[in-house]
Amino acid sequence: MSDSWRQHRKHVFVLSEAGKPIYSRFGSEEALSSTIGVMMALVSFIQAGGNTIKSIFSDERTIVFLQKGPLVFVSVSTTRQSKQQLRSELLHVYHQIVSLLTQACINRIFEHSKNYDLRRLLFGSEKVLDSLLDVMDSEPSFMLSAVQCLPLASSSRDVLSRILQKAITPNFVFSILIAHNLLVSIVQEKMVVEDARLKPTDLHLLFNLIRASSTSAFQAGEKWTPVCLPLFNHDCYFYAYVSYLDPPEFRFCLILLSTDREEFYALAECKKKIEEAVTSQNALQCVANTQSYGVDNIGVANLRHFLYKPSDVSDHHRQLPQFTCPEMEMPYRSHEERIHLLDLYRSTGGFTVCHGP
Incomplete structure (x- = not known):
């Protein structure tokens, strides 16, 4: 004590x-x-x-x-x-x-x-829980129950989504591409039960597992690990194939989920097809060149920061709630100031519903 x-x-x-x-x-x-x-x-x-x-x-x-x-x-x-x-x-x-x-x-x-x-x-999973508590203190995604996507032109995102859609196996469930810990694209197999819904929390927990292990296990090469998506189905495992498309930079992480524990090599082949497609089409270059935007780009005087989550998204089982926010600039650059800013949002309930024209 x-x-x-x-x-x-x-x-x-x-x-x-x-x-x-x-x-x-x-x-x-x-x-x-x-x-x-x-x-x-x-x-x-x-x-x-x-x-x-x-x-x-x-x-x-x-x-x-x-x-x-x-x-x-x-x-x-x-x-x-x-x-x-x-x-x-x-x-x-x-x-x-x-x-x-x-x-x-x-x-x-x-x-x-x-x-x-x-x-x-x-045993050995303590750092996953430590990481979760750290990220909940300093990132707004959990507070908003929404996913932050990498800012990207819709045409570029469509190209990547089509590449993911073409690389599937019989027991495939989801393919997910993330960059800089932000979602780029997610593809769900059409045969997945209609009333099964992927929630933001499932992605947050999956991303946190990868983030907490990114300095060791997952960056060592292709990894195969059981993972439960608790809000999708809390009683069963999916089997996640995790690999980076650009070692040693480790910016683009590919996650392929299957219901079959014996499907590692099939998903490794899917990853190979995805690699060949993004290379031939130079599809990752636009993602690599993407930059986050600053609050000054909004053109609102005296605005320091904001969080925006659309309030009128239709409740469709494949539509994930999303949010956007500018890069945290001065005075919110340090970890302590990021926590302070999130504390302000939490304590003031600092959210206003805005309706566009």
């Missing part, structure tokens, strides 16, 4: 119903076992009275609880975020864990043994 540990603006803990520590954003779970025990005692005491503990408020801190099946999530925050915003972040942490294990697997484990130490299965 050092001063440096206490000075963090937000702590997140994950524990089991039996009080077993699973994850802590800062510090060691073993060293925090007594603190986590107090949290579970609060949960159990309120449950004994037939209620569910939701939040605790003090002058300096907001403590939010979220229980999802056999897992309990706790956020202890000194930020200006509301309890609803903190609970939404805890829900994303839960979904990230589901993306690694599936909900069915988690439930099955704890039905068999309530004292199971889930850290055995999550």
Whole structure:
């Protein structure tokens, strides 16, 4: 319980119903076992009275609880975020864990043994959860429940989409191209069940998994990994083929998702066809030359920054909610100032519905 540990603006803990520590954003779970025990005692005491503990408020801190099946999530925050915003972040942490294990697997484990130490299965995945909490603090996509696309001429995006559409296999589900951590294009197989809908959260969690592993596993070459898209189907795995199209720059990441665990070589062949097509058509050059825009390009006096998410997009199962925002320029260049700006958006509810002419 050092001063440096206490000075963090937000702590997140994950524990089991039996009080077993699973994850802590800062510090060691073993060293925090007594603190986590107090949290579970609060949960159990309120449950004994037939209620569910939701939040605790003090002058300096907001403590939010979220229980999802056999897992309990706790956020202890000194930020200006509301309890609803903190609970939404805890829900994303839960979904990230589901993306690694599936909900069915988690439930099955704890039905068999309530004292199971889930850290055995999550070993090595702590950096994925760390990355998720970092990006939720400094990026608006989670707050807006929308995806940010790379600014690109529609003709150039159409060329890339057509290339992706031609490289499929019998068990193919999605092909996704991202650049600079922004979505360029996504293609969904027509045979995917009509009422199945890919949500922004599924992409956020998938992108975070790649981002958290980008310095090691995924940049080493072709990778094949099971991944659950929890809002698409929380009980089953897809199998993701992940490869970069431009090593060693690692700017353009291709993700191919299949329902068949034996389809690595088939998807590797799809990637080869995509590489040949983008090379012959020089299709990635326009993406490489794309630049983000600044707030000055908007032509509004004294405007420092904005977030824009259309409010009238039709609710179609293949239409992902999207948003756009200018590059964060001065005074929002540093990581601390980016967090401060997002805090302002959250605390003021700084959103206005604008209607065009």
